[in-house]
Amino acid sequence: MVTNKAIQEQRMKGYFIQATKDILKGEGLKGVSVRNVAQQAGYSYSTIYNYFKDVNDLVFVCISDFQQECASFVADQAQSSAPGVDRLKKLVVGYVNFFVEYPGLFELFYLAKVGDFGHKEATINVINSSLDAICEKEWNYCIARGMVKAADVERLKAQLRYMVISLLLLYLNRRFPASYSEFMNQLTIQINAILDNEALSEQTVANSGQGGTLVQNSLISVNIK
Amino acid sequence: MVTNKAIQEQRMKGYFIQATKDILKGEGLKGVSVRNVAQQAGYSYSTIYNYFKDVNDLVFVCISDFQQECASFVADQAQSSAPGVDRLKKLVVGYVNFFVEYPGLFELFYLAKVGDFGHKEATINVINSSLDAICEKEWNYCIARGMVKAADVERLKAQLRYMVISLLLLYLNRRFPASYSEFMNQLTIQINAILDNEALSEQTVANSGQGGTLVQNSLISVNIK
DNA sequence: CAAATATAATGAACATTGTTCATATTTTAA
DNA sequence: TTAAAATATGAACAATGTTCATTATATTTG
Structure with a gap:
């Protein structure tokens, strides 16, 4: 059975996890500090330690x-x-x-x-x-x-x-x-x-280039910052 | 021409660099702190900043x-x-x-x-x-x-x-x-x-293994901590 | 050699980190 | 409503990098 306490605990964890995920996707690991995460989640930094062993634990999940x-x-x-x-x-x-x-x-x-x-x-x-x-x-x-x-x-x-x-x-x-x-x-x-x-379907694509020639690729382009 | 000052400066740098190298080989990057390096070199931590822009600079060289x-x-x-x-x-x-x-x-x-x-x-x-x-x-x-x-x-x-x-x-x-x-x-x-x-000298060594079979290798063994 | 000046070494100080813990607050139970 | 349990909180500590005024040393000058 799932107790109310368990639900609430999961919810609290979720707030911190979501905040951590947002920071990771944005600034990366360097942006993840216990105070930063807590602020984004709307709690005090020390509250995190009621739900996670340490900051690594939080990042890991x-x-x-x-x-x-x-x-x-x-x-x-x-x-x-x-x-x-x-x-x-x-x-x-x-x-x-x-x-x-x-x-x-x-x-x-x-x-x-x-x-x-x-x-x-x-x-x-x-x-x-x-x-x-x-x-x-x-x-x-x-x-x-x-x-x-x-x-x-x-x-x-x-x-x-x-x-x-x-x-x-x-x-x-x-x-x-x-x-x-x-x-x-x-x-x-x-x-x-x-x-x-x-591959058995040996089609030997033109990939012999010395690294100099630009191979045409129909790949999805991605924005780089 | 090489001035005395330049020689002495290089010598000082060398002390910090050697200390940093020793720490890197031993404890790795986590062991490299400006205070740790300075102590090993026999100087105060702030002295490092007279010879290196910052701690990254020191590690880099x-x-x-x-x-x-x-x-x-x-x-x-x-x-x-x-x-x-x-x-x-x-x-x-x-x-x-x-x-x-x-x-x-x-x-x-x-x-x-x-x-x-x-x-x-x-x-x-x-x-x-x-x-x-x-x-x-x-x-x-x-x-x-x-x-x-x-x-x-x-x-x-x-x-x-x-x-x-x-x-x-x-x-x-x-x-x-x-x-x-x-x-x-x-x-x-x-x-x-x-x-x-x-390789043109096609000798096709027995390397087909699925990752299960242990391939014999006459390699130098290395201690792992 | 003594005094003045330039150079270099130093630790106090600040900001920022993770973590702990006693206290304050809120929720639950009686 | 009151007592008790659970939980949120910020002060405090240690360790980090870095800056800077001060102290100590070395050099130059009179």
Whole structure:
């Protein structure tokens, strides 16, 4: 049974969580201070400690919500494209676009230091399987249709994951590549290198470029601040 | 001409830099506070501001030194192996081992937020070309011997870079994979996937594993805390 | 060598962080 | 309505980066 106290407690938590999420999407982690969150939620800063162990705890619970949001964002961008490898590519691009639009969330997912990791296995898992979860349905489709060798799938998933995360890390954190178009060019090259080589439908797209030639991509453009 | 004042200033800077480097290698960025550094150097905390603009400035100048150290570390590990793709693989593994041994330096290289990035282009470049610089000689060797297609080199470099950085990021920051041996297994699989496919000396090493089988690797083991 | 001046080292002080805790306030129970 | 329990609050503490007036040292000058 759900007691009134439990409902009210959840509601209070929700106020702080919502405030934290708004700040994370806007200013990023640096904007999240216990006093800042409390003010936005309309409470005193010390009240937070009646509902959360510490500020890390508060930030941590936002992650699952954001993963959901990311999945919706990506699905929306990819639904129009043809199922199979094509849509797989769009899903990956959508995933990248999400974090380019919300750099603070990339920071939260991959860069944030969180004090005790021991009891947060579940949340960590949400992060680590974030991209895979979004692509899972499409991978299964590709396997069923014989578009990729089943034995290669785990390695390919890993390759995509590694490529995407580093590309975002370097672009958002180290300004490399320097421009958004170069960044997207790199992304396209790498996606094709991973997915076209292994795909049985060997179409060998023009992706040989030395990094100099700009590969045309029909990707959704995203505003960068 | 080098004035006495310049010499003394460089010496003073050196004391603070050395202290900062020691702390970075030991405790990582979280251990670097202006008071902590000053104490280790034997001066008052405020003295630092006579030689460095701020604490970021101090941390920043350590990066070039560490890149040198990393290069030596890697060269030492790879010198015994045969030139060509084989040594290339060892160089990459060595690069990974360096940051596994000094997680604080990985944080510094790839995760650290530094306030103003505008005037630090050179240092940023050291980071971005860090792995490439270490492998450059070997790449040239492979190209000259026709072991890799010259047109593919830039993409392969990028693939290695992205793979290595993410693998380290997830392992050091997100405990994924959970064990060092799994981590090294992943690394081996990915290196082979990138370098064996493209190398003309197509030897197709047994790297088909689904991530379950442990690939034997003769890699230098590294203590993990 | 002594005095004047320039240079450099220092800690007090301020703002901002996370966190704790005794107190004030509000809600619930009798 | 009153007593008790639950909850919201701001004062207080430690640690952070940074600034600045003051102290100490080094250099130059008479």
